[in-house]
Amino acid sequence: MRVAVVGAGAVGRSVAELAADYGQEVTMLADSRGAVVDADGVDVAAALSRKEANGSVGDMEVSDALAAEYDVLVEATPTTLGDAEPGFSHVRAALESNRHVVLANKGPVAERYEDLRDLEHGSDGDVLFEATVGGAIPVLSAIDDFGPDHITAARGVLNGTANFILSRMTAEGLDYDHVLSEAQDLGVAEADPSFDVEGTDAALKCVILGNVLHDGGYSLADATVEGIRDIPGSALELAAEDGQTIRLIGEATPDGVRVGPRLVPENGTLAVTGTQNIVQLETTHAGRLNISGRGAGGPETASAVLSDVRRLE
Amino acid sequence: MSDSETPQPHTVRLELVDEPGQLLAALRPIADNGGNLLSIYHERGNLTPRGHIPVEVDLECPPDRFGTVVDALRKNGVNVIQAGAERYGEQLTVLLVGHLVDTDLSDTLRSIEKCASATLEDLSVSAPEGRDEESSARLRLATQAGKRADVLGVVREIADRKELRVVEPLAEGSK
Incomplete structure (x- = not known):
């Protein structure tokens, strides 16, 4: 496939560096300032x-580059909230000219799911977005394999930064500010860690x-979101006395979308440590x-992107 | 015989620690208090959420004796999950975080017990920075079966009013 990144x-x-390793060819590469075709x-x-x-990466206007020849657009610009721009326009340009789209950018799928699906219906191109949930973990393809009707709920630890902070605070008995620095x-947390520690990223x-389980209906505004900023070390100690710990858990259930710090058994499946993520799916017939x-x-998320590209072949 | 003396069947669900002699120790208080054992279903291979073995006992006794039988079981340290139609023994652990002392912790606990028809079984408080700073508390509440969500709702409401943070347990999927 000819891939535009x-x-x-x-x-x-x-994605651009690993494309060849997955048998794909990059025919366009763009950043926020310019493009090369x-x-x-x-x-x-x-x-x-x-x-x-x-x-x-190049001198060409990004809008001109989007009109060049390619089979699939990989949208990997930073996630933006609200109108999800400029990512959404890139996706629109590709679908309107009947190209496929693979998203690593969460904005369009989280904030404008219905708009995105409408564009896809009017196009010969398809949209895939495995990389937007859980990086390298094949969550969405697992849901697709089972069929969304056979998954009753999804929950898990979906932000490595918050999980790193909580697990380090527990293991070392250090406070939030210390572990954050x-x-x-x-390089596990950004200079401005709000997106991760306030639960926004996990919520998206x-x-x-x-959206995938219930065929749309959600955006960030519909989610109940609490972060981990004000969880003191003493709370983690008390949890540990009782064989439990605290993790930032996200849930998508028929009751809605919720993210917040929750008590889980300290040796339980969901108590992953470090930057590890985990997703738990409840299936109708398979437990x-x-x-x-x-x-x-980078490479982890790119591998999910390139798996999507292969699915479109 | 009056109605209060006619023996009637009752079902009691217990949970036992997997140790020799536990079953016998659990049955003796029933016989000692005028209960007539009808059947015992010892669910070996099945475990309760606490890792104990569930046992279902059918017994016969006059309705006014039933309370005495259940009390005798409890007095002997047997955990009664369900007696007749009433269920006990579901537990709920939550953390409260914030200015627990300034917001009158004992009032908080009283309010929870009163409004939520829950019993505080265990309390642990940690205030490493002293009484004036933020502190944490772990509460273990005993609730009736099916009332977990209601109790959590009440805890959340009281905490909101006092600007305390609640860390709730994850009900599903945490095993």
Whole structure:
């Protein structure tokens, strides 16, 4: 497949670099400032060094580049809330010219699911977005395999940063601020960690799960969201005395979408440690399914993107 | 015979620790208090949420003796999950976080017990920064079966009013 990659952050960059390894060809690569197009295959390494030196992968306007020849658009620009722009417009451009779309950007699927599905219905192209939930973990394809009607609920740990902080606080008896700075030093938390520690990121993933399970109906505004910022070490100690611990748990159930710190058994399935993610699916006839793995990171998320690209072949 | 003396069948669900002699110890108080054993279903291989073995006992006794039988079982340390139509023994553990002392912890606990028809079984408080700072408390509440959600609702309401944070247990999927 000829792949157009929009977004050259950790994920977009990894998709471009790993595409050949998955038998795909990158014919367009764009960042927020410019784009490069080559029908014979973009020289990814050269484009990325150009970005390093000049701030952009190429000189072409992104809107012009979106009109070039390709089979599938990989949308990997940063997630934005509300109108989910500019990601949504990129997706629209691709679907209106009957190309497939693979999303790593959560915005369009979480905030404008119905708009996205409408565009898809009017297009010969399909939309897949495995990478938006749980990074490398094949959550959405598992739901697709079982059929959304056979999954009654989904829950899990869907933010590695928050999980790292809670598990370090528990293991070392340190307070939130201390562990947060450590996480920032390690590159596990961003300079502004709000998106992760306030539960927004996990909520977007659960909103997407809710949309997939119930064929739409949810956006971030419909989710009940609590973060972990004000969980003191003493709460984790008290939980531990009782054989429990606290994890930031997201749920998509028929009752709605909810994210918040919850008590779980400390040796239970959901009490994953570090940046690990886990998703638990309740099935109608096959009991409970647990899938865990790396929920973030460039190559990890790119592998989910490239699996979607292969599904579209 | 008056109605209060006519023996009637009752069902009691117990949970036993998996140790020799436990079943006998649980049955003796029934016989000692005028109960007539009809059947015992010892669900070996099945475990209650606490990891104990569930036992269902059918017995016959006059209605006014039944309360005495159940009390005698409890007095002997037997955990009665269900007696007649009434169920006990569901537990709910929650954490409260915030200015617990300033917001009068004993009043908080009293309010929860009063409004939620729950019994506080266990309380643990940690205030590492002293009484004036934020602290945490772990509450274990005994509730009637099926009342968990109601009790949680009441806890949430009281906590909201006092600007306390509640960390709720995950009801499903945590095993």
